[in-house]
Amino acid sequence: MAMFLLLLIIGLTGLLAFILGPIKVLRNIISLIGAIGGLLYFVFKIRPGQAYALNIKIYNVHFGTGMSALSIFFGIILLGLFLIFLIASFHEDNDGAYYMFSFFSLLGALGVLFAKDLISFFFFFETMSLFSFLIVLKGNGETSHRSAFKYVMWSAFGAYAFLLGTFLKVNYTHSVMITDISYLGGNIKLWILILLLTPFMVKTALMPFHLWAPGAYTDSKDTYTVFLSGGLSKIGVFGYFIALFNVFSQIAVLYPWLLKVFAYIGAITASLAGIYAFMQDDAKKLLAYSSISQLGYVAVGFGVYSHFSVVAALFHALGHAVFESLLFLVVAGVYYRTKTHDLRKMGGLIKKMPLSFIGLLFGIIATSGIPPTIGFPSKWLLYEAIILKNDLFLVSLVFFASITAFLYSYKLIHSIFLGKLHKEHEHIKEAPFGYGFGIVVLLIPLFVLGTNPGIVVKPIDYIVRFYLKPDLAYNLTNMTTPLGHVNFPAIGITMTLLFTLSFIIYLIFGKSYRAAQEDNYTATEWIDKDFGLHYGGEFYGFMRKAFGKPLTWSFEKILNACLKVVSFLGEIARGFYMGDARVYLFYIILFFAIIVYIMGGKL
Amino acid sequence: MSILYFFLYLLLVTVIGLLYMGVARKVTAHIQNRYGPPIYQPILDVLKLFGKRHTVTHGVMHSLGPVIAYTGIASTLLFLPLGNHTPLLHFKGDLFVVLYLLVVGPLGMALGAGESSNPNATIAMARALSLMLGYEIIFFMATLPVFYHYHTASIYKVIQAQGVFPHWGAIIFPISFLAALFALQGMMGEKPFEIAIAPHEIASGPMVEYGGKYLGLLQLWHAVGIIVETGLLVDIFFGPQNIIWFFIGTFIVFYVVILVNAVMPRFRIEQAVRFYWGIPLLLAILGILQVYIWR
């Protein structure tokens, strides 16, 4: 019953938040209590293994809700991120419905985690995408309704594929529960697996299915994107695990090529999304593509299908939840102050918003996977796993993708914080408390889990050990795989030591004074105060020439083509109802004649 | 004891690095049929730079840039086994740790240069990072066969495995070694790929606003960088058994790089990236195929 109570708490808080909509303070307090209550309740009351039977007996489907260690792992991520999102969202002017929808999307997400059978899995998956669609619809910006439309279409596409897969499975195995189907004959199980995987590929925006993601991330409310990209995409990862391990455990034996294709799709998504990312001039679009690229790694992790590659994938999913939401939070704080996402209009904000700068700095260090932070262990494990699977081309593709991470993260931090402060941003203050609190809270795991990853690897290993033969030796601080050994805190300590050393060198020699902004070497040409020195937009413009034509290809064209076909069919169907009653009459008589002619034989 | 040993080691490498730079200037001078400065000239330059009184900074990050740069390259140094002995005793360098730490240096300098809000610096950083898109992947694909051949990801084990002359990485994998050389040229930022620091086009790139002690720190960073990058190549492809062989190896490789640098003109950035995805990429792929066939 505990899980049912949890969903009830969240649902009720959502409703209350809606009813108390106009009274801002009361609504905020209620939703805060609800979120914290949910988190605490989840952490203390819910244990793995307990099956909270909420069996609504409808024909042969029962709403049993099971609980596995993995769902706790993701549950904590979800609830934690939701709390951060909530605290930050109090600064935005949202109405009651916004909070209700966000609470219900959380409810959907948690429901998915607890689902034991495919129909309730689908029920909660649909609720989650429905309510996040409604939030994206309420988002700011004028294109938000276009992207909301794309979002709902893509998630519906995924959901219906899932439904088809479920019913194929039920038809062959006569049970709706999430049970293994690898014993089925023929390649029907291949079809079932692909169909079941599609919604999760859509949710984690793998390449062919990623068209909705940039739009949805940029156009939904800034703080909600934190939860959308950090939290809800994790449901896709959870889905991968369910599909690849619970539903089809013998996949490595039966269809190894499918896993390799899945890994390569993930790698291609990571690199292509990275390239698109550093071409963007809008901060949130850049982060959206970066989030897609990071999720590509997770797909590679699952594709490689060895013990510590899945551990790496789950660890990277957690890492992604931490540093991606940190980046989105900082951009939200910047938007709160400067009211713009456009990289061209920002610049030099380090002078005004130092805390956000530090947050973003460590965020991008983690995104690019530089050692002391959380990004590195998962990437390191992933590389080791791929090399062990002796697929060298895949490892170079993934490495190429991680290089693009350096490019777009530097572009982000440079165009927002470094460079020349625009005149209108002269007197803006640091981002308000909500954002600051979120940044600080997210920085802690960034470093703690970065230096001693054992904390998280232990539970993940406990989950994955059940399915795959473990060959990763680890303790709190360092990890050894058959290939190599890394001691994470050692890297951290040496870097801090050396930092102090070079800082001392810096301090000994001479004093330096601060120069005014326009005291810049411009070949001694005279520039006045508001001379636009900031080189924010088109940062990697020349790369467009380097890539040339391939950059212009996009999946959008293929989608529009099949849309045209469907609307052509629509034209024909519409042509049937041409408006003149006599023609309708003629239809009836014609139909009668044809039927009689066909049936004539039997008459 | 280890802390003192630690500083001495760092000082030694920095001085050797500076001497390498002196040799480089000497060699280029002689190629251009002139005498060129004494070998210890860079040390004098660094001392002069640190002696400067009034230097200008554009903000905290601007002054911290070179500090982070030097930290990055120094920590990469400490994780790179020079010959068969490594300063941090219990921890043998891992390829990925070294590759990712290599990025901290340029990132620090990039942040500092960005803060100076000088368009030259930012264009330079954009070019440097895009170039990285070119050479980094080639370098990784070139070194991969060696690691894969010896079934390890740690550089230290690779050195030990290479041992005597016929077992050198360069001999077993000549194609990958060639590709690695191309990549090294880009990584060092030497002439054909000196796009980031191009003095004529963007007024010495990121260092445009750095003077005095900051420039000194950056010179140190460059010096240690030479040793680390060439050292990485030498460790992987030649496996020097002791430190003397290590420095001889680095000198030879550095010498080749300088020769190329002295005579080559400079690429435009998109030409450079396109170049890297041409022949070097082909070579790297051939190297990997060779490993597959070999195994």
Next chain:
Amino acid sequence: MDAGLIFYGSAIFLMVMGVFIAITGRHLIKILLGIDVFDTGLNLLIVSFGYINGGTAPIFSKYPNIFKNVVDPVPQALVLTAIVIGVAEMAMGLAIVMQIKEKFGTCNIAKLKELKW
């Protein structure tokens, strides 16, 4: 059931004519008339189904029934209601046609193009 060719033929002919008028007619009232002709044709067909050779009208009176065979009464009863319903239909149809004439200004069905596609 043996009403002979004439009745069936004429009934079916009437129905076909009715449909033909309804389909080709341009004037609204002409179409309505077509439908009415179709209805009458149908009613004729139903009644002709019920005809038994030599049967007399199925009327019960107090005098004992001197003729044995009586025509099947049920179709005739049904036709009665069918005719009434046909009348009601025509009434409603004409009411609508009156309104259309007033609103559209014309009775030509080709002009009724408000609801298309």
Next chain:
Amino acid sequence: MKLFNFSQSRSLWMMHFCTGCGAMEMPPTMTSRFDMERFGIIPMATPRQSDLLLITGYLTIKTLKRVVRAYEQMPTPRYVLGFGSCTINGGMYWDSYNVIKKLELYIPVDIYINGCMPRPEAIIDAFLKLREMIAKGEANAWKKYIENYEWYKKNQSEVFDVEKWSIKNEK
């Protein structure tokens, strides 16, 4: 201090500000014929990185504004070399309305090299002379600029509107 003077003298980074006809003399000194690099002198791109400012020819008011800006952007200690007679007394442009007659009035100069565009040997000789002065610690013209900053600024303001053209940062 002595070590610094020695190292400063041995490695002079030159800000190649080619004004006027003296610029033509610089390439031979730099390249293989006269090779000034052996004395540790290499041309630098930005004033921030250089110690030596070469004024190689006549200075019109327009270029003087840029020269003063470049001079102020250089870190101290900095030295100035005046090439040719034009910097000493205006040279053949002595009667021109917009050429600066005496360079000293506007920025402190360490060494003048006379000759209507001195040959490379004279330039090398000047460099060596400067080296000894620095080594002995005598070449501190840059201190004069800082000490009587107002005097220099007054002279400059006679020629161009200093207020508009000077960099306002806390010295």
Next chain:
Amino acid sequence: MVSPILVIALTLFLAFSIPLLHMLSKKLPPFVPPLATLINLWILITNIKHVGEGAMLITTAGLKPPIAINLAIDKFSLLFAILIQVIGFLLSIYYLSQERKDMRFYMLFLLNILGASGIVMTGDLFNSFVFLEILEISSFGLVASGKDKKALEGGFKYMMIGAIGSSLYLLGIIVLYLSTGTLNMAHIAKLMPSIPDSVKLFSSILFLIGIGVEVELFPLNAWAPDAYQGAMDEISTQLSSIISKTGIYLAARIFLTIYGGLYATNIIFYLAITTFIVAELAALMQKNVKRMLAYSSVGQMGLLMLILSVFAKRGDVFVLTTAILLALNHAFGKGLLFLSLGSLTGNTRNYDIEDLKGAGRANPVLGFLFATGVLSIIGMPIFFGFWSKISLLISIMKANLMYLLALLLLVFLVELYYYANVIVNLFKGEGKKYRIGVIPVSVMLLFALSLIVFGLWPHPVFKIAQNAAASLMERSMYISSILGGM
């Protein structure tokens, strides 16, 4: 036990008493319809207990079934009767809020309710034809009652097709009468094996066309989009919720009980699929929201007929429960949609998507109602539509028609495409604010609440639908209980 015959008699009496009441005072007629439907509802509810196993027989004029006209009410028809009365009652309250000059409108409305409840309850074939005619003529009138160009044109078209359709239906009845000699449904069902095959086939074709017009199968539904679009919003609600549902009842009764689901059903199977696909594709291209809703309800009707034919192919109780669930969901959901669309456009009767831009944001309550309707029709989780869609897919899966399942899902995607397009347009940009009365909102709110409440706790509805389906399925039970072992 009040005999249900009163339902028909009462509505008839009240319908024709309206002109008299009108003479008394102008304001009286609007109150008659709610009164009538309320009493009918009360009568029917009291009768629920009496409908035991099989059908409850009510004889008229004292004679045993095969001879006189009688009413045969089993759980299935009772469910539909109650549904009709409930929606009729809600609609009549909705009419209270609009002042109407012409009191004859209420007469047509009551006649419509009469026709509908008559068809649902009658046990006699010819009687069902009579009630069908009453239903059709009154709905011609209702559609044309809009009194503007569109309504009149829609009404006329509906009239033309409806007339031909019902007369072919009559021809079908006669052919059956000639071969069996009786008009009583149960008796014909009993004598069905004795009828020669060709007659059965010919009569099933005639019935197919007659009912096909009513139930909007593919070639015969050309009138539906024009009628729905032309009529006033409340009338199209009535069209979609009451009249088409009676069509489904009639189809179920004839094709399943009388024909035992043998003859026309496989033609219906393919026809229904084409209806669904053609309707959804046509809706895709629509710029006019009202016409889009019309096409979507035609599509839903196609779906319902599909379920019935699937039952006929490999039937079990569950498939029929789905049919009932789909019918309920469509009745409430579509009704809500038409009503809220009416007030969203402020009864200005221009339904272009561009004009609707931002209307949902301008009047949030209506936006919420419209969105609930759409989301329930699409089958989103929180709403009742979800259960009907899931059970639809499960029943098709049970008849293991996998390709049909895939095809349906694809077409659902198309359906979602145009519905999402409407919702997205509704909630974006600045729209016009309309003042709406309390009564219409409360009626719509009732519809919406029922969708959400049953969505979250679908148990009671499942139970009702289950035993209604059970009673429809036992064909023999129906026959024996009516004929009483004749």
